Amino acid sequence: MSNETSPAQQRKDALFSKKKHAAARMSGQELQSCDAFAAQYMAFMNSAKTEREAVEVLEAQLKENGYVPFVPGMALAAGDKVYLNNRGKSLIVATIGTAPITEGVRLCAAHIDSPRLDLKQHPLYEQEEIGYFKTHYYGGIKKYQWTAIPLSLHGVIVRSDGTKVQVRIGEDEGDPVFYITDLLPHLAGDQMKRSLGQGIKGEELNIVIGSMPFKDDKGSELVKLALMDLLHEKYGIVEDDFLSAELEAVPAFPAREVGFDRSLIGAYGHDDKVCAYPAFAAALAVPAPVHTSVVILTDKEETGSDGNTGLCSSYLKYFLMDLAECFGANGRHVMTASQCLSADVNAGFDPTFPEVLERNNCAYLNHGVCVTKFTGARGKSGTSDASAEFVGTIRRVLDAGNVIWQTGELGKVDMGGGGTVAAYIANLDIDTIDIGVPVLSMHAPYELVAKTDVWAAYRAFKVFLES
Numbered sequence: 001m002s003n004e005t006s007p008a009q010q011r012k013d014a015l016f017s018k019k020k021h022a023a024a025r026m027s028g029q030e031l032q033s034c035d036a037f038a039a040q041y042m043a044f045m046n047s048a049k050t051e052r053e054a055v056e057v058l059e060a061q062l063k064e065n066g067y068v069p070f071v072p073g074m075a076l077a078a079g080d081k082v083y084l085n086n087r088g089k090s091l092i093v094a095t096i097g098t099a100p101i102t103e104g105v106r107l108c109a110a111h112i113d114s115p116r117l118d119l120k121q122h123p124l125y126e127q128e129e130i131g132y133f134k135t136h137y138y139g140g141i142k143k144y145q146w147t148a149i150p151l152s153l154h155g156v157i158v159r160s161d162g163t164k165v166q167v168r169i170g171e172d173e174g175d176p177v178f179y180i181t182d183l184l185p186h187l188a189g190d191q192m193k194r195s196l197g198q199g200i201k202g203e204e205l206n207i208v209i210g211s212m213p214f215k216d217d218k219g220s221e222l223v224k225l226a227l228m229d230l231l232h233e234k235y236g237i238v239e240d241d242f243l244s245a246e247l248e249a250v251p252a253f254p255a256r257e258v259g260f261d262r263s264l265i266g267a268y269g270h271d272d273k274v275c276a277y278p279a280f281a282a283a284l285a286v287p288a289p290v291h292t293s294v295v296i297l298t299d300k301e302e303t304g305s306d307g308n309t310g311l312c313s314s315y316l317k318y319f320l321m322d323l324a325e326c327f328g329a330n331g332r333h334v335m336t337a338s339q340c341l342s343a344d345v346n347a348g349f350d351p352t353f354p355e356v357l358e359r360n361n362c363a364y365l366n367h368g369v370c371v372t373k374f375t376g377a378r379g380k381s382g383t384s385d386a387s388a389e390f391v392g393t394i395r396r397v398l399d400a401g402n403v404i405w406q407t408g409e410l411g412k413v414d415m416g417g418g419g420t421v422a423a424y425i426a427n428l429d430i431d432t433i434d435i436g437v438p439v440l441s442m443h444a445p446y447e448l449v450a451k452t453d454v455w456a457a458y459r460a461f462k463v464f465l466e467s
C-alpha cells in the first residue's frame with residue numbers, strides 16, 4: 001500500500017485534458033460574486049423581455065455611466081465612451097482604447113431577440129364570443145410548448161398620425177396575462193396521433209384576450225368591439241393601427257433560481273441575453289481598455305439576421321468605418337486587425353436526452369463558458385470556422401485570466417446543427433470565434449442555465465476586452 005501516484009497516473013496528469021465542475025475550481029469568494037452577478041442578470045431579464053426593452057434598459061445604464069451617442073466625425077480620445085442605438089432594436093457600445101485604432105478593436109457580439117409569437121397585421125377577431133389575437137411565430141420554436149402558459153404582450157403601435165405608443169402588459173403583479181389553449185386529453189385522441197411537430201399547428205397559436213361583449217342587445221362581434229373599446233381607451237388606437245405595430249407575446253414567467261441549491265436560473269430568453277448581458281456588463285467594467293472595445297447587441301438573429309437591425313446588414317461595418325474615420329484611419333484596416341467573440345448560447349448536455357450530443361465534444365452545465373471553433377451543419381456548411389491560430393490566441397487570453405471554459409459543438413455530426421452571427425462578422429475580415437453559455441431546453445418558453453457559467457461568460461468577455 002502506498003499513497004504515491006502511479007507512473008501512469010503521473011503521465012495522465014501531465015498529458016490528458018481535465019474536466020472539472022466549476023465549483024471545484026472557484027473560491028468561496030468567487031462563488032459569492034457569481035451569485036451576486038446572477039441576481040443582477042435576473043433583474044435585467046425581468047425588465048427586458050424583448051430586443052426593444054433590452055435596448056431601452058441598457059441605454060439608460062449607458063447614460064448613467066457617461067456614454068454619449070456616437071456622432072460620425074466627432075473628436076475621440078482614449079477613455080471616451082460612445083454608443084449607437086440602431087432603430088431602438090440593437091445597440092453598439094464602444095469604449096476608446098489607448099492603442100491606435102488601426103490595431104483593431106476587441107468586439108463582442110450577442111443578440112437580444114428571442115423566439116416568441118408576433119401578432120399578425122390583422123390580429124384581432126372574435127369567435128363564439130371569445131376574443132383572440134392571431135400570431136405568426138418568430139424564430140425556431142416547438143409550438144406545443146407555447147400553449148397553456150401565461151403570456152405577456154410587449155411592443156409598439158404606431159398610430160396613423162405617426163405617434164407611437166408602448167405596450168407592456170402581463171409582467172407586473174395585478175396585470176392580466178394572455179393565454180393559448182390546448183385540447184383536454186379526454187378529447188385529444190386524434191391530436192395525440194399527430195407528430196410532435198404538428199401537435200400544435202402555427203394557425204392554432206391563437207391568443208385568448210377576452211370574453212365580455214359590448215353592452216348592446218343587437219349587433220355582431222360585440223366581444224371584439226368591447227376589446228377594441230378597451231384598447232382605444234388604454235392606448236388611443238383603432239383597429240387599423242395594428243397594421244403599423246410590432247407586438248410580441250412572450251412567456252409571462254419571471255426569472256427564478258432553480259434547484260434546492262439555487263445553482264441554476266430559469267428564464268425566458270436566456271438565448272441570447274445570457275451572453276448579451278454579461279458582454280454589456282464587461283464593457284462597463286473595462287473603462288480604460290488598451291484596444292478600443294466594441295460590444296454589439298443585435299436583433300433578428302433568430303430569423304436569420306436579415307434586416308437593418310440584424311448582422312447581415314451593414315450597420316456594424318458602417319459603425320466601424322465611421323469610428324475609424326474619427327481617427328483619420330481606414331475602416332477596412334481596422335476590421336482586418338480586429339478580433340471578435342461571437343457570443344451566443346450553445347446546447348448543454350442534457351442527461352435525459354443524451355443521444356443527440358457527442359460526449360467528448362459537447363458543453364456541460366457548470367463547466368464554464370463554451371468556446372466553439374466551428375458551427376454549421378452537414379459538413380460544417382455555413383460556418384466561419386475560427387483558425388487554429390485564433391483559437392490559440394483566445395485560449396491564451398482565457399487561461400491567463402483564469403476563466404473557466406470548455407469547448408463544445410452543437411450536437412452530433414449530422415444530427416442537426418445551427419449557426420450564429422459569427423460568419424457575418426468573420427466575413428468582414430475580422431478574426432471571429434463562437435463562445436457562449438450552455439443552455440438546457442433552448443428556445444423553450446423557460447430555459448435553464450447554470451449560474452457559474454453565466455459568471456464564466458462575464459469573466460471571459462472582460463479579460464478579452466482587457467486584452
Ligand code: MN
Nearest residue numbers: 271272344345
Ligand atoms: Mn442564439
Ligand code: MN
Nearest residue numbers: 115271302443
Ligand atoms: Mn436561438
